[in-house]
Amino acid sequence: MLNPAFIPTALLVQLMLLALLQEGLSWWSSLVLMGILLFKYISFKVQQKVRIMTINALAVMLCLLLLSQLWQQDMQDSMLQLLFFSAALRLFSIHSELQHAKKLVWVQYFLITTGFMLNQSLWFASVVFLLFFCNLYLHYLLFAPVQQNKFRWTDIRLLLWVMPFCVALFVLFPRLPPLWQTERQHQAQTGLADELSLGGLERLVQNDSLAFRVEFKDEKPAQHELYWRAKVFEAFNGQDWLPDLQRTPQQPVATPGRYQYQLVVEPHFQRSLFSLGQVNQLQGQVQTVAAGLIESRQQISRRFSYSLTSNGAAVAQQNTEEAKRNLLLRHSNPQASELALQLKQQHRTASAYARALYQYFEREQFSYSLRPPVLNQQSEVDQFLFQHKVGFCGHYASAAAYLFRAAGIPARVVAGYQGGVWQTQGDYLQVLQKDAHAWVEYLDDGYWRRFDATVIVAPLRLTQGLSDALSLSERQFLDQFFQRGFLGNWLQQLEWLDYYWSVWVLSFDQTEQRFIWLYFKTMPWLWISTGITTSLLLVLMIYLWLQRSSQSQNVLLRQRMLKVLRPYGEKADYQSMESYLHQLIQLYPLQATKLNELLSAYQRFEFAEQQEQLQQCRKLLHQLAKHHSAAG
């Protein structure tokens, strides 16, 4: 018999699931699911049973529909929808079948956890937990007596007891890498584009969302040193800068670096990752690729964390091929090429040339704007350098790289992020999408030196971030409201929580586990104190347990007796144990000796309070139970 509260609660859980998994569901499946739930609710209200044939037909139809949509959606979402459909239809068909209800509860547990495939933020996780508890309640209803719909205090206490074990399991249970992985095709790509045209970063710059967060272990670099390299564009086709397709992996130089830092990257559905200058050591599922860059082994479709050590110094030249590659230029901008040659004649060395370029940008009164005039397709660099003299980082980087190459100095465009905002609560750096930046690296004496013309044009862009470099009046109002008010404080606290949720919970993996283990091993006192605390707790628990069981030992024994003896015959409620056993003795003369012994031991234990008889009772009960199961 199913608890009458089961179906409404299950409906509520599925409705919440529908909201939770919205991102993974297509519009029509959401509608269909909504319809099924609504219909179930109505049929529950009017106590109308739905015919199983209708449900089967509906299931077949939905399967076909899903199949037909398969080529449009990615696999994971289709599977998610299939699972959800089956859960909803199962609920649809349940009337009072306990067996089906049990299955439904388990499928719902599974569906709830799939939520983590879509989003991993703390807020999402708390909703998942809420849903989990709702489902737990549903599970409870399966076994609760019909009149008993509420959790009792004992149930809640049991839940609390379990919590430490959950945490221990989370920390200690071996973390396994994913058994399989599905790539999600995400239309809305965030992050840096795969090519850089003159106005390419514009889209990003307007975006206020989080890109990644960094926590430095010891030393923190100065604000103007925070150039987060993500992509290097080495090929120029006359208009756009493109990444070089030859990837020759480069091993990190295993020397101690100045900065140790951990990054938590928001999903951007690419593989590229961020680092400061030359990388010395890396940790986590990351690898090095050409040009001193690092990337993840998989597309980053969920929050991802890794640790690096780097000294912030310039990246070393890899080979002569690299230098050659970065000299190739299509002279599509004659004026710029001419300027380059002029400057080159005056300044022989690469560093002198770079200084001259800085001076040029300063002298010619270039200015910074996120809304520069639109450039023609032909000779964009020329137009920018000699006509408008207005642009943002993409323009400056592109133009500068052109000028370097035209002068015979190997140069490339680097895209990434610059700066970030320090969060006071957590002491971590928050880098937003609007901090996206592009700059140039030119080869000088075997090292790729940084050249960022934006420094000259908009110095504030570097030291204080983008907002100050832009129109101040509007931004300030918003900043004041968000950063100093009560709401701002609160939001900052939440962000801080979310950050540590990522650092401590989401990115907890094998390496972290091993790290904890190693940490333990190096600190014997920690070992010992943990051991002592754990054993003390254990002793306390055992003591409490014994205490409890001694109080109710009689009750426990009586329950056990009833359980064991029930197969022999039922005891009437009002019957005393003695008359019950006498009745059994009459029924089972072969067991008379054992039953008589049990009776006398029980009487002595129960009424004469001779504790030592308990063992005897248990022994006899064990024998009686065994005998019955053997006979039965």
Added chain:
Amino acid sequence: MAEIQALQQLEQKLNQVILGKPQAVRLALCCLLSEGHLLIEDLPGLGKTTLAHALALSLGVHYKRVQFTNDMLPADLLGQSVFLRDTQEFQFRSGPIFSQILLADEINRASPRTQSALLEAMEEKQVSVDGLSYALPKPFFVIATQNPLFHAGTNALPESQLDRFLMRLALGFPDLQTEKLILQQDHGQSRLEGLLPCINEQQLLLLQQQVVQIKVSDALLDYLLALVTQSRQQQDCLPLSPRAAKALLRATKAFALLSGRHYATAEDVQQVFPAVAEHRLNPGSSRDNKSLSLQLLRKVPCPL
């Protein structure tokens, strides 16, 4: 230990006299051990008086028998002061109540006035005549018999007075085999002849002390209280008083002693319960004089 053996011997002997009623015999003994008075109620000819006599005889104490009639006065029972010419003063001539066991035959034939005189003596264990109190001997039992109330010429004992009796027993008809045996062994002489006391006064007092020391577990007390409480919640019977609860506990203990145990069990409670409770639950007697207490027993779950 000797007294326990003597007790068992006593029970055995009684069973040889009262054939086929071991439960009634045990309950009667139980009543005496717990220092309570016994009321035996049944139809004439079922052996009430024989049981009472056998008990009195085998206990080896001083006993007297009084046949109650409707014209009997309290003085006939208690005794009276007589003026002695020689000494020119009153002297108290004690009545039949001054004995260790009083057999009050057909108690419900006496007038209420006589009945209350007896019942006062039962409770106080003393007799007041002409402003002077005379203590009754120790031990002091009253074994009363009565006919069912629907019989002609009876005065029902009021509830308060019934309550003074620890137990009300009914013997009931013997089964066929027993009755046959009774007929076969009828050789024209009473079974009571030749019944010798097998327990002395000392031993009886000792046994009564042991009853008090019988162990009663907490859970068992709870069960006993549950029974009493149940009677108070029920509409169709009178509630059991705390005195009744005390009586139940005493009888339970005595029953345990009679079973040769030093601890009482739930079964003991259930065995004595009808005898102890029925006349308190249902003062008007009926033929089937266990029904209410048995119903009550069935209503209270017994986990023990």
